[in-house]
Amino acid sequence: xxxxxxxxxxxxxxxxxxxxxxxxxxxxxxxxxxxxxxxxxxxxxxxxxxxxxxxxxxxxxxxxxxxxxxxxxxxxxxxxxxxxxxxxxxxxxxxxxxxxxxxxxxxxxxxx
Amino acid sequence: xxxxxxxxxxxxxxxxxxxxxxxxxxxxxxxxxxxxxxxxxxxxxxxxxxxxxxxxxxxxxxxxxxxxxxxxxxxxxxxxxxxxxxxxxxxxxxxxxxxxxxxxxxxxxxxxxxxxxxxxxxxxxxxxxxxxxxxxxxxxxxxxxxxxxxxxxxxxxxxxxxxxxxxxxxxxxxxxxxxxxxxxxxxxxxxxxxxxxxxxxxxxxxxxxxxxxxxxxxxxxxxxxxxxxxxxxxxxxxxxxxxxxxxxxxxxxxxxxxxxxxxxxxxxxxxxxxxxxxxxxxxxxxxxxxxxxxxxxxxxxxxxxxxxxxxxxxxxxxxxxxxxxxxxxxxxxxxxxxxxxxxxxxxxxxxxxxxxxxxxxxxxxxxxxxxxxxxxxxxxxxxxxxxxxxxxxxxxxxxxxxxxxxxxxxxxxxxxxxxxxxxxxxxxxxxxxxxxxxxxxxxxxxxxxxxxxxxxxxxxxxxxxxxxxxxxxxxxxxxxxxxxxxxxxxxxxxxxxxxxxxxxxxxxxxxxxxxxxxxxxxxxxxxxxxxxxxxxxxxxxxxxxxxxxxxxxxxxxxxxxxxxxxxxxxxxxxxxxxxxxxxxxxxxxxxxxxxxxxxxxxxxxxxxxxxxxxxxxxxxxxxxxxxxxxxxxxxxxxxxxxxxxxxxxxxxxxxxxxxxxxxxxxxxxxxxxxxxxxxxxxxxxxxxxxxxxxxxxxxxxxxxxxxxxxxxxxxxxxxxxxxxxxxxxxxxxxxxxxxxxxxxxxxxxxxxxxxxxxxxxxxxxxxxxxxxxxxxxxxxxxxxxxxxxxxxxxxxxxxxxxxxxxxxxxxxxxxxxxxxxxxxxxxxxxxxxxxxxxxxxxxxxxxxxxxxxxxxxxxxxxxxxxxxxxxxxxxxxxxxxx
Numbered sequence: 004x005x006x007x008x009x010x011x012x013x014x015x016x017x018x019x020x021x022x023x024x025x026x027x028x029x030x031x032x033x034x035x036x037x038x039x040x041x042x043x044x045x046x047x048x049x050x051x052x053x054x055x056x057x058x059x060x061x062x063x064x065x066x067x068x069x070x071x072x073x074x075x076x077x078x079x080x081x082x083x084x085x086x087x088x089x090x091x092x093x094x095x096x097x098x099x100x101x102x103x104x105x106x107x108x109x110x111x112x113x114x115x
Numbered sequence: 116x117x118x119x120x121x122x123x124x125x126x127x128x129x130x131x132x133x134x135x136x137x138x139x140x141x142x143x144x145x146x147x148x149x150x151x152x153x154x155x156x157x158x159x160x161x162x163x164x165x166x167x168x169x170x171x172x173x174x175x176x177x178x179x180x181x182x183x184x185x186x187x188x189x190x191x192x193x194x195x196x197x198x199x200x201x202x203x204x205x206x207x208x209x210x211x212x213x214x215x216x217x218x219x220x221x222x223x224x225x226x227x228x229x230x231x232x233x234x235x236x237x238x239x240x241x242x243x244x245x246x247x248x249x250x251x252x253x254x255x256x257x258x259x260x261x262x263x264x265x266x267x268x269x270x271x272x273x274x275x276x277x278x279x280x281x282x283x284x285x286x287x288x289x290x291x292x293x294x295x296x297x298x299x300x301x302x303x304x305x306x307x308x309x310x311x312x313x314x315x316x317x318x319x320x321x322x323x324x325x326x327x328x329x330x331x332x333x334x335x336x337x338x339x340x341x342x343x344x345x346x347x348x349x350x351x352x353x354x355x356x357x358x359x360x361x362x363x364x365x366x367x368x369x370x371x372x373x374x375x376x377x378x379x380x381x382x383x384x385x386x387x388x389x390x391x392x393x394x395x396x397x398x399x400x401x402x403x404x405x406x407x408x409x410x411x412x413x414x415x416x417x418x419x420x421x422x423x424x425x426x427x428x429x430x431x432x433x434x435x436x437x438x439x440x441x442x443x444x445x446x447x448x449x450x451x452x453x454x455x456x457x458x459x460x461x462x463x464x465x466x467x468x469x470x471x472x473x474x475x476x477x478x479x480x481x482x483x484x485x486x487x488x489x490x491x492x493x494x495x496x497x498x499x500x501x502x503x504x505x506x507x508x509x510x511x512x513x514x515x516x517x518x519x520x521x522x523x524x525x526x527x528x529x530x531x532x533x534x535x536x537x538x539x540x541x542x543x544x545x546x547x548x549x550x551x552x553x554x555x556x557x558x559x560x561x562x563x564x565x566x567x568x569x570x571x572x573x574x575x576x577x578x579x580x581x582x583x584x585x586x587x588x589x590x591x592x593x594x595x596x597x598x599x600x601x602x603x604x605x606x607x608x609x610x611x612x613x614x615x616x617x618x619x620x621x622x623x624x625x626x627x628x629x630x631x632x633x634x635x636x637x638x639x640x641x642x643x644x645x646x647x648x649x650x651x652x653x654x655x656x657x658x659x660x661x662x663x664x665x666x667x668x669x670x671x672x673x674x675x676x677x678x679x680x681x682x683x684x685x686x687x688x689x690x691x692x693x694x695x696x697x698x699x700x701x702x703x704x705x706x707x708x709x710x711x712x713x714x715x716x717x718x719x720x721x722x723x724x725x726x727x728x729x730x731x732x733x734x735x736x737x738x739x740x741x742x743x744x745x746x747x748x749x750x751x752x753x754x755x756x757x758x759x760x761x762x763x764x765x766x767x768x769x770x771x772x773x774x775x776x777x778x779x780x781x782x783x784x785x786x787x788x789x790x791x792x793x794x795x796x797x798x799x800x801x802x803x804x805x806x807x808x809x810x811x812x813x814x815x816x817x818x819x820x821x822x823x824x825x826x827x828x829x830x831x832x833x834x835x836x837x838x839x840x841x842x843x844x845x846x847x848x849x850x851x852x853x854x855x856x857x858x859x860x861x862x863x864x865x866x867x868x869x870x871x872x873x874x875x876x877x878x879x880x881x882x883x884x885x886x887x888x889x890x891x892x893x894x895x896x897x898x899x900x901x902x903x904x905x906x907x908x909x910x911x912x913x914x915x916x917x918x919x920x921x922x923x924x925x926x927x928x929x930x931x932x933x934x935x936x937x938x939x940x941x942x943x944x945x946x947x948x949x950x951x952x953x954x955x956x957x958x959x960x961x962x963x964x965x966x967x968x969x970x971x972x973x974x975x976x977x978x979x980x981x982x983x984x985x986x987x988x989x990x991x992x993x994x995x996x997x
Contacts, residue, residue, distance in 0.1 A: 029146035030153075046150070047173030050143055054178040069145065072152040074121070076145025 007090040008059070015040065016052050017091050020062060020081050028067070028078040029053075053081065061087030123151045123167040131171045136181045143174065195533065202534040212506065215892040216499050217542050219885045220585070223495030224539075224546035226881060227581060229557050230488030232550075232565050237481050240380045240464035245322040246420050249286075251427055251457035253277070253417040254468075255438065258452055264471040265458060268413035271406050276437045277417065284433045287420040289317040292395045297363045298850060299388065301349045307853050308345060310388040312395030318374065320420045321383070327356045328372025333391045340372035345387040362390070364669060364849050366397050379564040382463055410441040419457065427457045487878050490630050494882055496589040497623045498889035499535065503593035504620060505896045514597055515605030527598035535590025539582050547578075560873055592619070621929055624893070627886045628933030628970065629940075634879040635966045636941035637948075640958065641872045644802075644949065645865060647956035653861070654757075654796035655697055656734035659832060660857035661824040661839070662696050669849045674822070680842045681824060686835035688827045691729035692819035698860040700798040700806060706777040707809075709764050720760060721798060721808035724819055729810070730755070730793070732825045733857075740770040740791030743812060751812050754787040758795045760807035774809070787811060801864055802952040823857075887977045890926060894978045898922060898985035905985050906993035918986035923978045930974045934967040 009017075019035045020027040029050065036044050056062045063084050066077040083091070122128065131147070132140060147170060154163035206213040241247060253273070256265045274290045282288070292312040299308050315333040317323075318340065323330060325340075332340050339360060346355045355370045362368055368390060377384045396402055406412050421430050438455040440448045447453075458468075465478045517527060551567055558565055568574040665671075678690040695701025700721040707718035727750070730742040738758065743750045754774055761769045774787040787809075795805040813819045826835045840852045898905070905918055942958060949955045 029142065030149045033146075033150075045173045046143070046146065046170040047176055047179070050139070050146075050174060051176055051178040054139070064142075066142065070149065072149040073145040074148050076141050076148060078145060079142030 007093045009061075009090055009094050010052075012048065013052050013056055013061075014091060014094055016049065017056060017061060017083055017087060021083050021088075021091070025080070025082065027081045032081070056087070057081075060084060061090050121152065121155070123148070124164055127168050127171045131174065134175060134180050136179055139179060143179070147171070198530045198533040199537060201530070202537045205534070206538070209506070211895070212502055212892055213538070215888045216502055216538055217545065219495045219498045219888045220539060220542035220589070221545035221549060222881055222885055223492040224542055224581065224585070225549040225553065226491045226878070227488045228546060228550045228578075229553065230484045231577070232567070233557075233561060233563065234481055234485055236380050236563055236565050237465065237477070241382055241460050243322075243378050243381050244460070246320060247460055249421045249423070250320065250460040251419055251421065251430075252460075252463070253419060253434075254456045254458040255453055256456035257448075257454060259471070262472065264451075265456060265468045265473070266413070266471050267416055267458065267468070269415055269417050270410055270413055271402060271415055272408050272410060273438060274415055274417050275407070276439070277419075277434065281434055281437050284421075284425070284430055285419040286422050287316045287320045289314045289320050289418045289420075290392065291317070291416045291418070293414060293416075294386070297398075299349070300361045300364065301355075301358060304349055306345075306349065308387045309385050310390060311383070311386050312390045312392055314392050317389060317418075318372070320418065323377070324375040326373045326375060327354070332372030333389065335369065335371055335391070336393050337366070337368050337391060337397075338371040339368040339388055339390045339394070340374055341370060342376045342387045343373050344376050346370075346373045362394065363398070366394060368394055380464075410439055411444065427459055431455065431457045491878065491882055491885065492585065494627050494630060494885045494889075496585065497627050498885060498892065499538070499589040500592045501620050501623055501889055502892045502896070503531075503535075503590075504596050505893055510597055511600060511605045514600045515602045518600070518602035519606070524598045528594045531594035531597055532586065532590045535593070536582070536586040539586040539589065542585075543578060543582050560870065560877070562870065620893070624890070624926070624929045625933045625936065627889060628930050628974075629937040631879070631882045631886045632934055632937040632966060632970050633941045633944070634875070634882050635969060636938070636963060637945060638872070638875040638879045639962050639966055640941075640945040640948070640956075641868070641875050643956045643962065644952065645868050645872055648801040648868075648952075648954060649865065651797060651801050651954065652794065654736055654794045655857075657697070657857040657861050659826040659828060659830075660697070660733060661826065662855045662857060662860070663822045663824065663843075663853065665820050665822065665850075669847050673846055677822070677842065677846045680846055681839065684838045684842055686827055686830045686838050688825040689728050689732040690825070691732035691823045692726040692813060693729050693821050693823060694724045694813075694819050696821055696855070696860060697733045697796070697823060697857055698798065698864070700808070703806075704776070704778075708775045708777065709766070709772060711765065718763070718807075721806050723808065723810050724813040725810050726813055726819060729823065732823045733796075734825070735796060736794035738792045738794055740789070742791055750790065752785075752787055753790040753812070755791045755793060755810045756789055757793050757805070757808045759805040760809055761792050763807040797861075801861075802868075802954050804953040824854075883973060887973060890974065890977045891981065894922065894926065894981040897925075898981045902985070902988075902993045905988070906990035909986075909990040910994070915983065915986035919979065919982040922982035922985060923975060926974055926978045927971060930971055931967075934970060938963045938967065 015036060016032065019032050019039070022039075023031055023035055029046075032053075033044050033046065033049055036042065036049075053062070053064075057064060061084060062081045064079045064081050067080045069075050069077050128144075128147075131144065135143060147167065150170070151163050151167050154166055158166075244250065252267050253269055254265050254267045255269070256263060258264070274288075277285075278288055290313065294309060294311060296307055296309050298305055299310075313333065315331060318325065318333060319330040323340075325332070326343055328340065332338060339362075341349065341355060349355070349360070350358065355373055358370050359367050360370060377386070406414070419430070421427070434457070435455050438453075440453070465481065467474050467477060514527060517530075522530075547567075554565065554567060557563075674692060681687040681690050700723075702722055703719055704722045705717060705719045707720055712718065725743075727743045727745045730737070740755075743753060743755065747753075756764075756769065756774075764772075766772055769789045769792055772789045774789060776785045776787065777783070778785065793810075796808070797805075798808060799806065824839065826832060836854075839854075843850070843852045901922075905913075908918065908921075942963060946958055949958070
């Protein structure tokens with residue numbers, strides 16, 4: 004379904020926002036991805052993903068408090084919208100159905 | 116750690132702020148800073164800086180970069196609208212000041228527009244001719260006493276030479292005769308008309324607009340083309356083509372074409388007909404008899420149109436060998452480096468040569484008119500600046516509040532500029548209305564035929580440019596000054612206006628009055644000079660003196676009858692013949708010799724052949740000796756000289772002295788005896804010094820072409836004219852009765868100076884008016900500002916006189932300074948101007964002192980109105996506030 008167009012990195016960002024629940028702002032999201040997935044995330048890549056997601060209506064933002072490190076600049080907190088949660092759910096479902104349809108031999112997964 | 120040390124590299128932060136979308140900038144910047152601080156703590160400043168820079172660069176991507184337009188819709192139109200609303204309300208609230216501002220500027224702009232139109236007309240002279248860039252007149256040039264001379268009269272043989280042997284170097288050639296004023300008759304109708312005889316290429320080369328016939332209309336033998344106005348006056352509504360006209364009652368010509376009158380700003384605008392070349396030769400048989408190969412007789416003009424590819428200098432060098440000299444003149448020609456030159460059409464009007472010498476008059480006039488226009492505009496701008504800054508106190512609070520609310524300086528500057536733009540726009544509209552009202556009077560004054568080019572885009576662009584430049588010029592000082600107020604002091608209200616605050620205003624007033632005083636002085640001196648020349652003793656009586664030119668051969672042999680009949684009419688006292696009008700030095704000759712003549716002294720006298728009765732007719736002033744007498748046959752070798760000639764010859768007692776004249780044509784020597792000495796008659800420009808002149812009886816050299824008629828003194832001219840005309844009709848019916856008055860002719864010699872004088876007066880009056888407007892505004896402002904002070908002074912016992920003196924003093928001091936500055940400058944300028952005249956008035960300091968007194972009186976009058984108004988005001992009213 005075209006409606007739930009979602010890229011891989013976007014999906015990760017959305018999931019991280021969901022994980023961080025209510026505490027998801029730029030630096031926090033970035034750090035979370037970096038620690039959980041052990042992959043480098045640039046500020047540019049992340050923020051452009053956030054902009055895209057917000058434009059698609061999957062997430063929404065509110066300006067919140069600040070801290071000393073931020074020198075008074077507000078944090079922008081993100082949360083997943085209802086539409087967004089449908090989108091990740093849809094993504095998960097399509098993948099699951101794909102997984103289910105794979106004949107076991109085809110992948111020869113090593114089982115531990 | 117201070118806040119500053121914690122900051123990442125500023126330039127990148129600024130770069131980020133510049134490109135980032137305004138909606139995102141705060142939060143992302145926060146993220147960046149947070150990370151930066153964390154990095155500082157963990158990996159050190161260097162690494163933190165490097166990562167920050169990296170992040171900023173990686174953030175530079177679509178989605179984060181701001182869109183080209185601001186995302187939130189700001190409508191600046193509303194802001195501008197508010198500027199104009201505020202400006203409009205300010206104008207209405209201060210009606211008086213607005214009137215002074217707009218009125219002053221409108222007058223200034225009117226002058227600028229008129230001057231610009233005049234300059235445009237001067238500069239576009241002759242541009243009517245499409246080949247403007249490629250037409251030149253053939254001239255002779257060289258150096259006489261170190262000065263370049265240029266003469267355009269050419270020999271007939273040069274024309275022939277160019278046509279026969281040099282025709283490859285130019286596209287077309289047109290020879291013209293001297294300007295002729297023959298009587299042209301079509302049936303019963305006849306008129307004396309200015310015309311030229313030309314080659315048939317003339318209409319094509321000068322791109323005449325033909326109404327009838329073609330541009331080759333003159334190629335038929337004995338053909339003539341008429342200007343449409345002349346054709347109408349001669350033929351009415353009949354078709355003139357193929358009709359025959361009779362020239363001077365001697366030659367017939369066929370009308371082969373009619374052209375649109377050439378516009379006033381072309382060289383040949385006064386020419387009403389062009390006749391074919393053969394008509395010229397027919398009427399002047401002497402040309403074919405003896406002038407065809409004469410290398411000394413210069414009497415034609417030659418015009419060339421060059422090929423597109425050729426420049427004037429290329430053509431000049433190619434044509435140079437065509438100019439040949441008579442063996443007798445060859446040495447002289449070599450000495451003065453005489454050679455052929457091309458005198459391009461674009462120089463004809465602005466760089467004319469009079470009697471061979473460059474006349475700087477026109478180009479100086481163009482510069483002068485431009486300068487005066489700019490100066491008057493400057494005066495108006497100064498008014499604007501002064502009034503705006505003076506009234507700045509009132510706007511002080513407005514500026515303070517605007518700044519507090521958040522206006523930045525550039526916005527305030529914009530606001531004040533838009534205000535001045537509005538005022539200048541109003542002024543421009545008024546100025547255009549004024550210009551179209553004044554244009555007829557201006558045309559009259561300037562002798563032009565200028566129309567406002569409403570439909571020309573260039574004109575509107577120029578108007579717009581002037582508006583913008585003026586509003587920038589006039590608005591700059593107020594805009595920069597008013598916007599510089601510190602909002603806190605502005606709102607507190609106790610501003611300090613020290614000496615320095617009013618200094619620029621004072622300087623501007625001084626500049627304004629200096630310009631005005633200079634203009635007053637110049638006008639005064641110009642009028643003094645004109646008056647001085649007008650009061651010059653003329654040496655003859657020009658009232659009731661009629662002059663008639665013998666244009667047709669019908670006059671010959673009829674003079675005696677005419678004279679007898681005229682005297683019989685009872686209104687004519689005396690009649691005489693002479694070679695030229697009494698008001699002109701018709702001819703000059705050298706070759707004079709007398710006892711004790713220093714051979715190195717070149718004797719060039721004005722020479723005039725007259726009849727016996729000439730002295731009695733023009734009523735010249737005999738100082739010594741006697742006049743010609745008809746009863747004395749020996750007088751045919753008598754001569755009468757003027758004072759200047761006597762002085763020139765150095766003769767103590769000239770009466771009875773002998774004078775010889777070697778005639779240059781055939782070397783004949785004529786013997787004369789001096790009969791009398793007359794007071795110097797003004798025979799040429801009344802500004803020139805007296806030239807030595809001699810008068811001898813007709814019979815040799817020169818036909819007496821003019822008849823002078825002295826009307827009986829107590830007879831009214833209007834009564835005498837019909838009687839004289841009747842005599843003419845009876846004696847010479849074929850000639851039109853076309854006469855001139857000596858006093859009119861004499862007055863014409865003042866025309867140029869009088870025009871300059873009138874223009875100077877207009878400019879001066881306007882300059883003073885504008886300056887006074889400004890002063891009036893300033894004075895009223897000062898009076899208003901000091902209302903309370905004046906009230907307190909009056910309560911304490913000051914009289915109206917005291918208050919008046921207090922308020923006027925400041926301005927009078929400024930005007931005094933202006934006088935002190937401008938008098939030396941005006942003195943210098945006017946002594947330069949007077950160098951143009953050899954008969955000139957002495958500059959007296961009286962004039963200059965008087966103009967200063969006038970300037971001060973004007974100032975006092977202007978200021979007094981306000982000062983006295985403030986002085987007589989009831990102090991109770993002025994102190995009741997607060």
